[in-house]
Amino acid sequence: MFLHRCGRCGRANKSGIAITMLSIGREEEYIDFLKIKGITLKSMEPVIISEEENCWYDETLRLWLREDRSRYDQAIRSYVGYVRYYSKHLASSIFRVRTLDYKGVARMYGLTRLPKMPENKYVRDFPEDGYLDHTIDFNTYAYADKKKETARKHELLTHERKRQRREKALKKKLQKNKNFSWSDKNSGKETRIERHDKLKRRREAIERKIQEEQVHGSSSSGEEETDQNDWKIDILETKRKRKARKNAMVQGSFDDL
Structure with missing residues (x-):
């Protein structure tokens, strides 16, 4: 290369x-x-550049970029290409991606915000949201091309509407949790615990019955066999009633429509 x-x-x-x-x-x-x-x-x-000349270059570059957002987009692509090529250089022992001055390279291209990319994990003291400074308001940073600018405004409006819907849904959820009384929360918790204990006792009873059938299956008397059959019938009847009650609730909800 x-x-x-x-x-x-x-x-x-x-x-x-x-x-x-x-x-x-x-x-x-x-x-x-x-x-x-x-x-x-x-x-x-070596070309010695004074601090004043360096500041003049930075300011001139940024003024040129602010005239058209498409220029800034090109600067981002150039920065990304530079970093990607640097990270894949054959002489990786010399050009180490961990030691690259990412902020300095970004400023060289006139960027005020680091673009999102995997290599950002190597940036020391990564700034909040990637902003190196806040001299550019990206909500008003416009394209010179009218079609691009119209598309940008439409995308910005769509993003704002989505953000408002998320905030509204979150606020509604918090209000619902706030209105939910403390007693209802505790009663619901107690009901769940009782239901869990009841199911546990029933499961243990079923396991004991199965073990008894396996041990005394052939030697059980007629009376014991009748008791076991009655027990099985009770279990099946309980399941049938629960299913019927659930179906009735569902049917009632449809009837209300």
Whole structure:
């Protein structure tokens, strides 16, 4: 990839210059890495940029981006492409994704908010909602293209309506829980506990009966067998009544419609 991109600067038997910019520190090891590959780089005189010039560049870039939101979208794509390529570089021992200055790269592209991407987990002191600063109001940040701007406003309105519906549903739920009396909550809890204990006792009784049938099945007297049959009939009758009561409740709810 390095040779391919450098080769683009000189085409059709013409000469060109390819400049490789490396951060001070670990990235400088890339020079020795290229020497092993048979590529020699010539050092250039460092360009010293004053703080005033740096501030002027940042301000000029941001003013240019604010003229059209599509420019900001392009800056986001450039940032994402840079980070993705950096994270997949073959010389991963030199270009470590964990040590990349994400905030500095974002400011280089004029971004005021870090886009959502998996590599954000490596950002130190990740800002709230990804905002580096709040100089841009994204609710009013418009596109120069009228069609894009109309679509953006429509999407913003749809998002706002969804947010209002969620807040309304949450408020209604909280109000419902607030109006639910303490005594009703406790009585409902007690009813559940009693029902659970009742089912537990019934299950234990069924298990005991089954064990008795297995142990005394062949030697049971006629009277014991009659008692067991009566017990089974009672269980089936209870289930039938419960099912009939449930069906009656459902039918009643339909009759009310």
